[in-house]
Amino acid sequence: MLRKERITLNKKNQGWLQEFLDNCQRQNKSPHTIKNYRSDLEKYLTWYENQFRGPISQKNNDTIGRYKEFLLNGGEVNQRAHLFRRLFWFLKSRRKKLVQKPLGNNSAKRHLSTLKNFYEFLKQNHEDHSKLFSINPVKEKIHSIKVKDIDIEHTPILPYDQWRTLIESTYRTRERVILQLLYWGGLRLSELSGLRYNDFQATRKTITLRRKGGYRHELKIQNFDEIFKNIQFMEQSAKSEYIFVNKSNRAISTRSMYSLIKKLLLRSNCSANIGPHSFRKACATNLYKRTKDLLFVRDYLNHSDAKVTQTYIDTNTLYLEHQVQ
Incomplete structure (x- = not known):
């Protein structure tokens, strides 16, 4: 600096x-x-x-x-x-x-x-x-x-066993929704922080996200029903159009969101090097494991190039699962 x-x-x-x-x-x-x-x-x-x-x-x-x-x-x-x-x-x-x-x-x-x-x-x-x-x-x-x-410090993936421990030890609805959107949606912090209640479309089972570059992207997210059920519960007592707010009922900042996620990870004794982006890498790996479609994963994560998407797919995880099979 x-x-x-x-x-x-x-x-x-x-x-x-x-x-x-x-x-x-x-x-x-x-x-x-x-x-x-x-x-x-x-x-x-x-x-x-x-x-x-x-x-x-x-x-x-x-x-x-x-x-x-x-x-x-x-x-x-x-x-x-x-x-x-x-x-x-x-x-x-x-x-x-x-x-x-x-x-x-x-x-x-x-x-x-x-x-x-x-x-x-x-x-x-x-x-x-x-x-x-x-x-x-x-x-x-x-x-x-x-x-x-x-020389490159690669983002580690959030292992499945640590994900299960994390989600099972998190009881507050707000915190569970944050973790679900990160793990199943692969959202960036800026996209997560700016979410509004009306971004969720129940009939189409989609979320409208404000992606990089300012354009809006409608995502058909995994496990929508489970997430939306929690969103509806939160909306009953909401005082703002934003889902995740600060004490002034304004959209939470990305820095505050980052700190909250790190706090949840620390509380569940997750590995010290795991961070918010580890969820995005887990989302990419799990999607590719299920679909074997790199272009689908690229579009889901909103990458402009499939080469970038390849760096998010954890080959070690895929290799270990292949060995087990």
Whole structure:
């Protein structure tokens, strides 16, 4: 993280950054994703302004290559500040610095992915009236970072025995519904947190979800009857259109939802590395085991590419069950 206080950037760079973040919000990106985008881009823009003293529309040779080396090898750059802060630092004979510790390949790759998305947005946003960003400087072949499988921290699947212990030891209806929607629906935290009572269609046995990108997707969820029975019970005493609410009867935040799920996992003595995404991986694996249809699982989880879906299917679980058979 760059710093806790607000940093000062070149006005043009600050404006382009804000345009990108506003667009992410319109696309229904999660607050956590937007926060990471802001952190990554503020770090890059601080580094850029220290190196080139101007807006990112300037043409500089292999800017991304140099920044890639900064991420991988580490370094220090001075941060710009407001005039009064500059005077204060002068009097104190010190400057605030951005200290970058060397990143692993996986973290550096994520940073470059953020830059690629940022420049692609600027390119598309300016192509009709300006040539400032006619080329995306992040080149796949030149700036790619190879990540070995050993460097990747894979999301563990929620084993079936731990799922049974978890659901059988959870008695509150609200908490049971959360677990059921995660395990049988494979919902993302943002989709789960924003659910409304009228999103459930009893006649069609479907749930309408607000997916990534902001569009609505009607999902025919597994075990609908059992889930809907609990939803109807909750609705009898509901004071909000949202199913999962905070003390102010507003939709619960994704961060609060994450904390609640981790609390339930801890209470049931589930493995420490199990998290909310482990449910999604279990959902994908169980669906594929039952249907043997990768494209069906892809559509169920709302993935844009079946290659992504393949990473959610736990091959070890499938192999062990095949051995038993």
